Structure formats: C-alpha cells, structure tokens
Amino acid sequence: MAFVTANWNPLGDAFYRKVELYEMGWSLKDGLRECLVAAAPYGGPIALLKEPQRRSPSARPQLEIYSSSGVTMASFVWKSGVVKQLGWTVCDDLLCIQEDGTILIYDLFGNFKRHFSMGNEVGQSQVLEAKVFHSPYGTGVAIVTGASRFTLATNIDDLKLRRLPEVPGLQGAPPCWAVLTQDRQSKVLVANGADIFILDNAVCTPVNPPGLSPQATSIVHMCVSFSYKYLALFTDSGHVWMGSTDLKEKLSEVDTKVRNTPKQMAWCRRPKSREPSVVIMWDRHLLVVGVCKDTIPYHLDDDSVLVPELDGVRIVNGTHHELLQEVPAACEEIFKIASMAPGALLLEALKEYEKESQKADEYLREIKEQNLLGEAVRQCVEAAGHEQEAETQKTLLRAASFGKCFLSNFSPEPQVCMCRDLRVLNAVRDYTVGIPLTHMQFRQMTVRVLIDRLVYRKLYPLAIEICRYLKTPEYQGVSRVLKHWACCKVQQKEEADENIARAISLKLGEAAGISYSEIATKAYECGRTELAIKLLEFEPRSGEQVPLLLKIKRSQLALSKAIESGDTDLVYTVVTYLKNEMNRGDFFMTLRNQPVALSLYRQLTEEEMRLLRFQRRLEEEKGECLLGFSLHDTISTLLSLGLHKHAEQLYKEFRVPDKRYWWLKLTALAEKEDWEELEKFAKSKKSPIGYLPFVEVCVKRQNKYEAKKYVSKVTLDQKVKAHLSVGDLEGAADAAIERRNEGEIGAVLSRCSPATDRALVERLNRAKATAAKK
DSSP, rough: OOTTTTEEEETTTEEEEEEEEEEEEOTTTTTTEEEEEEOOOTOOOOEEEOOOOOSSTTTEEEEEETTTTEEEEEEEEOOSOEEEEEOOTTOOOOOETTTTTEEEEOOOOEEEEEEEOOOOOHHHEEEEEEEEEETTEEEEEEEETTSEEEEEEEEEOOOOEEEEETTTTTTSSSSSSEEETTEEEEEEEEEEETEEEEOOOOOEEEEOOOTTTTOOOOOEEEOTTTTOOEEEETTTTEEEEEEESSHHHHEEEEOHHHHHHHHEEEOOOOOSSSSSEEEEEEESEEEEEETTSEEEEOSSOOOOOEEEEEEEEEEEEEEEEEEEEOOOOOHHHHSSOOOHHHHHHHHHHHHHTTTTTHHHHHHHHHHHHHOEEEEEHHHHHHHHOOOOOHHHHHHHHHHHHHHHOSSSSSOHHHHHHHHHHHHHHHHHHSSTTTTOOOHHHHHHOOOOHHHHHHHHTHHHHHHHHHHHHHHHOOOTTHHHHHHHHHHHHHHHHSSSSHHHHHHHHHHHHTTTOOOHHHHHHHHHHHHHHHHHHHHHTTTOOOOHHHHHHHTTTTTTHHHHHHHTTTTTHHHHHHHHHHHHHHHHHHHHHHHHTTHHHHHHHHHHHHHHHHHHHHHHHHHHOOOOTHHHHHHOOOOOOOEEETTTTHHHHHHHHTTHHHHHHHHHHHHOOOHHHHHHHHHHHHHOOOTTTHHHHHHHHHTTTTTHHHHHHHHHTTTTHHHHHHHTTTTOHHHHHHHHHHHOOOOHHHHHHHHHHHTTTTHHHHHHHHHHHHHOOO
C-alpha cells in the first residue's frame, strides 16, 4: 500500500500508471521479433505466427495461440498460403488473412472452422495490407490490394463485399490508413502524402485536419480510439495531431521531437477521461502524449505490441504483460500524496484504528463535519474496483466497511456488488485462466459474455462456479454451460458411446432448460448415430425426439415414440413422412404392426377425401385453387385471403383443436397487419392460448403500439416477458417485484443500461436481494 503511487507519472492534470499483469509463461527464444502478432481486446487470447528459423523452401511458419498470461492453448505448423494479417473476431475466433484474399477461421484451440474469400479481384491483385475491426454489426475485414483498391466486409458472418472508390494519386499501399465506424457505417480513412481521404460506399472525399502543423509534408501513421470517436495523426515532422474522427475538431498538437515513423500508435483514454492521450511506440521507446502537450517517456527492454482497450493500452512483450492507463479519479483522490479527499481520510482513519490510535476518531470527525462520510465510502468502493492487487482491494473495502458503520440509511448494495465483481475478476485474472479484465471492461462486457468466453476456453467448472456465485438464472447460467459441455463431450471420439451417454445423463440430471435433442443432434452431426439415439432416450419430450429419429432414418422407433406420446398430431406427422419415404408395400407392412397408427391413417385418408371435396367446392365458388394443401395450410390460406367464414367452417367441420385454430388465425392476421380484425378476434372470447402470443406477434411485426393493447390481459406469470417485449422496463420491474421472482428480477436487470433510471435499478437490486434471502 505504501508504494501504490511509485509507478505514477503526471500528464497535465492527470496521472498515468503502468501495472504488471503477468510475467509471461511462454518461452520465446527471440521474443516477438519476426512474429506476426494479434491480441484480442478485453484481455483476450494472443496469436503468434513465427517465421521458421531455417531459411529453406521446406521450412514452414508455426502458428501458436496463447492466453494473455502466456499459457499455450494451441500450436501447429502453418501449411497454407502466405499470411498478411492475423486478427480476432468478437467471439474469439482467429482470422488468418492470406495474400490471395482467402481468410481462414480457427477456434481458440487451433481447430479449423471455415474459410471465405474477399473476391476474385483481390485474389488476382494480391493483398498488400489488411485490418480486422469490430463494428455494431460484428467483425469486419478491410483490405488494400496491389491495385491500390480497398475492399471492405462489415460483417464476416453475413458476407457482403464492398469495393470502395479509388484514392486519387495513390500507387501501391498507402503510408497509413484506418477503419472508422460512424453512424452505423464503416468507412476507410486514407493518407496519401499530406492529403487525407474518407472512403465510403460511393465517394472518396478529401478532408483537411484543422490546425495541422505547416511543417508536415506527409502523414506517416494514424490510429483511431477504441470508441472510434477520436483520431491521431503522426507526421513526418514529428508532430502528433489529435482530434475527432470527423476531422472537424482539434484537441491538440504535440511535437514529439522524434521524426522516425512509429511502429505502432494507440489511444489511451478512459470514458469521461480528464486527460486523453496517445501512446506512440518505436523500437525500444514508448511515449505517452497528452492533449496538454506534456509527454511521459518509457524505455522498453524488448520488442513489444500495443493492444488498445476500452480504458487503457496493454503492452505485451517476450517476458511481461503490462497495462498502461490513466489513474482513475477515485484512486488518485485516495492515494495522491497529501490528499485531503474524504476517501483518503477514511483510509487513514482505518489505519489508525487498526493501530488502536485515537487519531482514527480525529479523521472520522473531520470527514463527518464536512458531511462527506458517504462520499468517502463511495470513493473507497470505487477505487477498490480499479485496483489489480487483491491486498489493495481488501484494504479499500475494509475502509469502506469501517466508514459505513458510522452511517445510517446507507445502502450496502454498491459494496456488496463490488465485492462480488472483484471475486469474479480475481478468479478470471488468475495466471491459469489469463483474462486480465479491468472492472470497467467487465461491466461493459457483461457477465453473460464472460461466461461465454470461459465456455469457449472449456473452463466449465469455473464458469459453473461463477454462475452459481452470481445466482444467474439457471437457464442463462449453469444449464447453458452444461449444454456446451455436453456438446463438446460428444465430440470425444476416443470414448465409447455408452460411457459418454452415461456421463452426460449423470452430469445434466434434471437441469432446467437443457434439451437432450440438441445434444443428440450435435452427436449425429459428428457421425455418432448410435450415441444420438442413446441420448434421445433421456429426452422427456417426444416432440423433440421424433424429428431427429426421422432425420437419422430410424422411422420405426420414431413411430413407436410418437404413439407412446399419445400426441395424435405427432403420429400423423410420422405416418405422413413414412408414406412419402417408403414404397407402398413396406408402408402398409409397417402400419400393420402398429394398430393405433393404422387407425389414425384411415381417419387421415377419410379427412383428406373430405378436404379434397371442400377444396374443389371452394375453387368452383371463389376461384381459389387450394388443391393439394394440407388442412392447416388450407385454413391459414383462407384466413390470409380474408375468407374467415370458410376457415371457420373447416375449423368446426374437421374439429381442429381450439389452440391450433387460434394460432393459425393469429399468425394470419398479424402477417396481413389487419390490427382491427386482430383486436376483434382477441375480444371474441377468452383466448385458449393466452394473450402473450398476441403481444409477441405484434412486436415481431414491429408494432409495439398494438402490442401494448394486450399486455394488461396477459396472466401474471407472463407479465414480465410481455412488458419486456414492448420495452416497458418499469412495468416489467413492477411485475417481477410483485411476484418476488429472483429469475425475473434478474431478467429485468439484464435489460437495464447505463441510461436506465438509477432509482429503478436500485429498487430492482433491493428486491433481488430480498428474494434471494427467501
């Protein structure tokens, strides 16, 4: 604690610190020299493509994947084409961009997933440079070719290639370029000499940075901030220009006194930062440049890579992994030398109290006289969240607890939440896990995404422990993790089917929200048909068993399961499938051994004849040809055509179940967007399917105004879902609190954003704590 400020450096009105995250576990003989490196944000994995040490035609590069602590996750010889760039998707998949425009995708463990091409033109003219970027749409890729043309894909999961306009006078690769995401559109910012151009879908627009130094004759490097709001330009005169990405506002311009082109640049700023800055790296020299025109120099012992983050910059080299960031305001207030902030005085009061000194009382009186004890507690709790060392966290939280003892009507919730968050963060920061998240990154990422990351890394026990500790609703937490584990388990080809099926059934047990049919489908996709059948034995819902059994050509078993279920519709489905798949002789031989199915088939045949007569009569009367349509398709078509009387006639004549008819009519009216008729239908009599489906179909058609009409009719157990569907957080909160259901309260909280009314969030947190106790 005494040396908390030892690594602080002033920059304008703020301080910056460099904190060691890990001593790297990898063993790199030459460090990161001659390596192509890509590190994922939010403490994600690191990929290295190492050039072979022997310069011979047969020598191949080595692709290695590590955690942020340097623990090996995958390593294999690269046998494909020349790689120009590596990058990570938002889901922690590795993108390998080749010179011919082919992009290969691997998972965290080096397993090949798929590949795609950036187009024939890119393949013909070759890739000179490439960048991987993240946008609201997902992971994107931008490429500049040998023909000096840019090709962009905003979302690789929904590939739509865009060829951007030419840049005037550009030959070969530009000196520097960057991808921007503005107004939900991705653009490319290109420098050519002293000129800057913005390329969008249609035009190439020249722009001029306001106040750029007249000494600059060329822009040699650029970078955008993590949020895409700010831009930094490095010129051949050694000046760094900082401003907004729309190039309308200048923040500052600083002379670095260094004219060499930097290896890398990255913005280092926190949201609501007091002193945003840019980190510039040369071979062994690092410079932090602020808008105040001050700088902080650092010496680097080894080749390094900068990884921009939401609230700082990570620095990775061959031996260490560090975090460079602006010292958060709460930490500065408490630890700054001679600070008289309430948090600093409260921390001193705790130290004196632990020494059994009366000075503790003097410090407390001073804080209370200023009426700032609540603020002191808040500062200590907030500062604890920003610290990496567990001992510092504990000291600050003890100080907060100490101060809280002298306050009445002070909510303990912020401190409880912080303790919970820090316990999770310390667990995932552990060297063996290697996810060095800050508290701000964790809040931005959300618990659900963190659990997904642990699942992708196959850290199932830790993911389950965190879900249980945070009391995540089972269907969102433990059950989801177990389903992933089971889907991974069925891919272990060295284990016998019987053993895998038994292990899965024992582990999953009666876990809520898990569908064995989904796991069985995964086993079938892996070529393990017998294992899929064994897993289906554990599936309690016949409606989930039968479709997969039909898919894997186990028709007899599917028919038996359908008959056992007692679901007539399910038996009809299987019988119809068998009739279409089998020859006539085999079909009747199969039915002869199943009296129930044979009886239902006879009824089906009679129904088909009656339906055929009805369809012919309808064609003669209305001119609508529906010959060959099934009963339900006929009803749906009649409803969509507005022939409600004829649909009603079929419904009554063929004794269609009420629930099925209501679903058909509801769907047809919503697709026609006949809201007036839908409202009349809802009022005609009590709905056998409830009123939540009415809400959902209106929302699906993007008509929340109509959806709100039915929310009041929804039963209490579905109120929360209905209110959330129409975006009514307050109504959902009232319903969840009234039912005192922890899972529903959690679901409402998960929809809250930083813009949500603070009083509402606090009310939900109090209700959740009360429900948890019960």
